[in-house]
Amino acid sequence: GAGAAPQRTGLTWRLPSPHSAMKALILVGGYGTRLRPLTLSTPKPLVEFCNKPMLLHQLEALRQAGVDHVILAVSYMSEVLEGAMREQEQRLGIRISLSHEKEPLGTAGPLALARELLAETSEPFFVLNSDVICDFPFTDMVRFHKHHGKEGSIVVTKVEEPSKYGVVVCEAETGRIHRFVEKPQVFVSNKINAGMYIFNPSLLHRIQLRPTSIEKEIFPVMAQDGELYAMELQGFWMDIGQPKDFLTGMCMFLQSLRVRHPERLHAGPGFVGNVLVDPSAQIGENCTIGPNVTIGAGVVVEDGVRIKRCTILKGSRIRSHSWLESCIVGWLSSVGQWVRMENVTVLGEDVIVNDELYLNGANVLPHKSIAESVPEPRIIM
């Protein structure tokens, strides 16, 4: 029946019942420039966040909530992405379509572009920002949306500094949204748009196929019509579209794992706090790893290494006696001996850092060899 979790048999997922199956549109966007240099080698949805491609976190959660068709709204077509999505279709047993906008359509226009796919059923559909990570509340969203019965629901989250974002002003009891305020000067509300929505297909009448901002043009009208409701997100939330936030989001996600699936985290002598290690990784002796470290497949960490608050992507090697804090090490990179890296240093794919160097906030493009220290944050081409 509706809301029953799909059963997993072997490699395929079986759907509960067809009429409750929903669709989702994920706003993937373009080149992912804020997450360079990583996105110079790989499409952003495929960059691994906590050892799983970013998009897969969302796909699996959507699947779990009964979605059987996901539409990826992309502004640049990638063969790599297409190939990966075909694989996921098989693995998850869902349909994945790619909707390619040839011209920029903003945050609402892509919905109009995918109109035909979205209007195939009369069920409400999800719309997600692809950079969002949290304990995805998709099932709760459906319940909330059907309860108020209006046209749209958006998930909001509490933040400490709301004026950096657009805030949502809503009724405490019902969640009915009164208005949006962009970057308020005076405190108005501490809830911001978390980038996850459910809409009835009737919403599509409001959107035309042209560049449109959903927050500036669509939502305010819906709010005025009393058709927009806000559901507050419990738990952590992060937009991981840039390296600094990627690492902050990683810490939050690992803490959430500690609560829900502690067996997936690594424990043992030399491991501190929340650490996620792929089974194929090798860690040397006399290391201290953690807290808040993710180590990908095939990574080799040699003896005497200290790693804190870092993501080490697949196939990399961290040589002995090095000290890393708040870094992302790109796939297949090699960090030399006695290297010190800190302050959101990001190494792209296949970067080599020579022994005994100091990198402070270095942003290193793929295939680069670093032979000199970088004492002040800068981009190394």
Add this chain to the structure above:
Amino acid sequence: MLKAVILIGGPQKGTRFRPLSFEVPKPLFPVAGVPMIQHHIEACTKVPNMKEILLVGFYQPTEALSRFLVSAQQEFKIPIRYLQEYAALGTGGGIYHFRDQILSGGPEAFFVLNADVCSEFPLPEMLAFQQQRGDPPSFVMLGTTANRKQSLNYGCIVANTDTCEVLHYVEKPSTFVSEIINCGIYLFTPAVFQHIGEVFQSTQRELLLEESTNGWQRAEVIRLEQDVFTALAGRGKLYVYKTDGFWSQIKSAGSAIYANRLYLSQYSQCHPERLARNSPGGPTIRGNVYIHPTASVDRSAVLGPNVSIGKGVTVGAGVRVRESIILHGASLQDHTCVLHSIVGWDSTIGRWARVEGTPSDPNPNDPYAKIDSETLFRDGRLTPSITILGRSDPLPPPPSP
């Protein structure tokens, strides 16, 4: 017979060497494993007929100095005495004041060496050069070549290319005079005191004439460079012996690191037994490294090039040290990385810490480049230089969770 005088200065001098000179008088600061002036003393004892070494300065006789005198005499088997000036008398005033002591026993000649230089000390060669000049025996100044720009920081010598007579001498000129500079190492005969005495007399006359109310201007303060050499130049008495051997001033901590390197390199030529060697079960040694016998170094450490490890130092597992001096009693915990630094006495460097200084080495592409004596500040900002950790500074490991 011969004698040697080493001018060691006093606490008000050598301020560019602070904070290291707060702990230990600068002349005793260890370079390549031994106190700075031990290199001078060793060189002096290689000169045949050297009968006595005198240290002249205005330090209070501290325990460190006394202990050094005892151990140096034991090691080199030559009398070494400290003659304390009652006030800072200048590079000429000190030896003038103690001229009777210097001349007792009737030496034919005596060397005078500044303590704060690092050199190959070609003393026998200077002696031979003096003998070649014939009678009357001349005064010899050791000179070396600097590049045009840096020569302005030193005493500049204009010499006759054939005879090597010093024709003109200027201390730290403001415009270019000569690329040949004064190394602060001299060979004098007793006759030099006559010339210094003349300076003393004339200074005294001037002071009396001026009726100076400034009570502390002393006639006894005589500077060899400005007062004596400038006057001696061009009178057929002063000659320069030019050397291509290594030479550097040791004014700042950065130059101590450079001097460390020069002396360690000399060890590899002349005293390879003093340098550490790679051995099974021992640490990895790269290039020239000195390790005091009482230091304890983990076998997984990688040291060098150009490292001196002092008495009782502990070097932990996986430690990397390069171009640095680790002073007595310091402790480097596991996985630390120390580059271009001086780690002070009894300091502790916590695990995985990185201590990195900015080297101030002379331009390696210029064979005559000398180490720059950088000002401490420039444009209101501290000039990056080698890192120094003073006495007993515990440097904690990077903050833990």
